[in-house]
Amino acid sequence: MDDIFLDIHRCMPRQGPGNNDLTRRALTLAGTLPPKAAILDIGCGPGMQSLCLAEEMPDSRIFALDNHEVFLKELEQKIHEQKLGNRVQTINASMLAPPFEKEHFDILWSEGAIYIMGFENGLRLWNPLLKPEGILAVSELSWIRHERPAEISAYWEEQYPGMQHISGNIAVIEKTGYRLCGLFVFPVEAWYTHYYNPLLKRLDELKNRYIGIADFDTVVQMEKTEIAMLKQYSDYYNYVFYIMRKN
Numbered sequence: 338m339d340d341i342f343l344d345i346h347r348c349m350p351r352q353g354p355g356n357n358d359l360t361r362r363a364l365t366l367a368g369t370l371p372p373k374a375a376i377l378d379i380g381c382g383p384g385m386q387s388l389c390l391a392e393e394m395p396d397s398r399i400f401a402l403d404n405h406e407v408f409l410k411e412l413e414q415k416i417h418e419q420k421l422g423n424r425v426q427t428i429n430a431s432m433l434a435p436p437f438e439k440e441h442f443d444i445l446w447s448e449g450a451i452y453i454m455g456f457e458n459g460l461r462l463w464n465p466l467l468k469p470e471g472i473l474a475v476s477e478l479s480w481i482r483h484e485r486p487a488e489i490s491a492y493w494e495e496q497y498p499g500m501q502h503i504s505g506n507i508a509v510i511e512k513t514g515y516r517l518c519g520l521f522v523f524p525v526e527a528w529y530t531h532y533y534n535p536l537l538k539r540l541d542e543l544k545n546r547y548i549g550i551a552d553f554d555t556v557v558q559m560e561k562t563e564i565a566m567l568k569q570y571s572d573y574y575n576y577v578f579y580i581m582r583k584n
């Protein structure tokens with residue numbers, strides 16, 4: 338099943354919702370940026386946001402960390418094409434134990450990946466990597482309304498039980514040694530352009546290769562259910578970008 342999932346998810350521009358405008362908007366909300374920033378992009382996937390950060394901060398040095406080699410290879414190809422090898426470096430490591438010294442980074446960035454360890458765990462575990470006043474920007478699946486229909490509550494309770502309302506995540510930010518600089522909710526199209534639309538195309542391309550393979554049908558069903566849920570219930574949840582500074 339994991340192999341099929343990875344095969345479906347390769348050759349896509351992103352592995353989650355987002356786009357460069359949103360990455361730039363998050364960067365703007367962080368306020369004054371250090372001139373020669375050391376940046377760690379955690380759970381970088383194929384690295385759209387790593388390359389956007391490199392473009393926006395021309396004197397920065399970016400470490401793009403992920404534990405799936407297939408995505409890192411895709412990013413390395415783009416780094417090569419864009420001649421960014423002296424500024425953007427991939428790291429195959431776990432986000433649970435990033436191999437860096439304390440206070441090594443000016444900026445920690447993580448789009449659509451902190452859910453893997455949970456919002457609070459991620460904020461706590463990554464805190465020591467940041468210099469004082471360092472920036473942490475994370476996008477996280479969040480409830481945007483307190484009351485919601487039973488169907489969507491039950492769906493996300495099963496898929497991501499740790500998902501919180503925006504207010505809950507703000508409380509976590511404040512109790513884990515950061516202060517909020519700003520936040521914003523993603524526009525719904527940010528799920529489709531670089532993620533769901535390429536994913537649906539990929540499912541269509543692969544269907545003949547996996548004829549009669551039950552695990553493929555299971556993954557297709559899972560992906561299509563997730564997309565149908567967003568279509569019906571995007572008033573109730575979405576990705577939210579949280580931008581904060583370490584106290």
Ligand SMILES: C[S@@+](CC[C@H](N)C(=O)[O-])C[C@H]1O[C@@H](n2cnc3c(N)ncnc32)[C@H](O)[C@@H]1O
Binds near residue numbers: 403404431
């Ligand atoms: C939803 S994707 C987001 C990728 C990318 N930030 C984007 O928005 O396109 C989550 C990423 O986290 C990576 N990942 C999963 N578990 C990980 C771990 N324990 N350590 C590091 N990366 C991990 C996956 O390989 C995947 O690339």
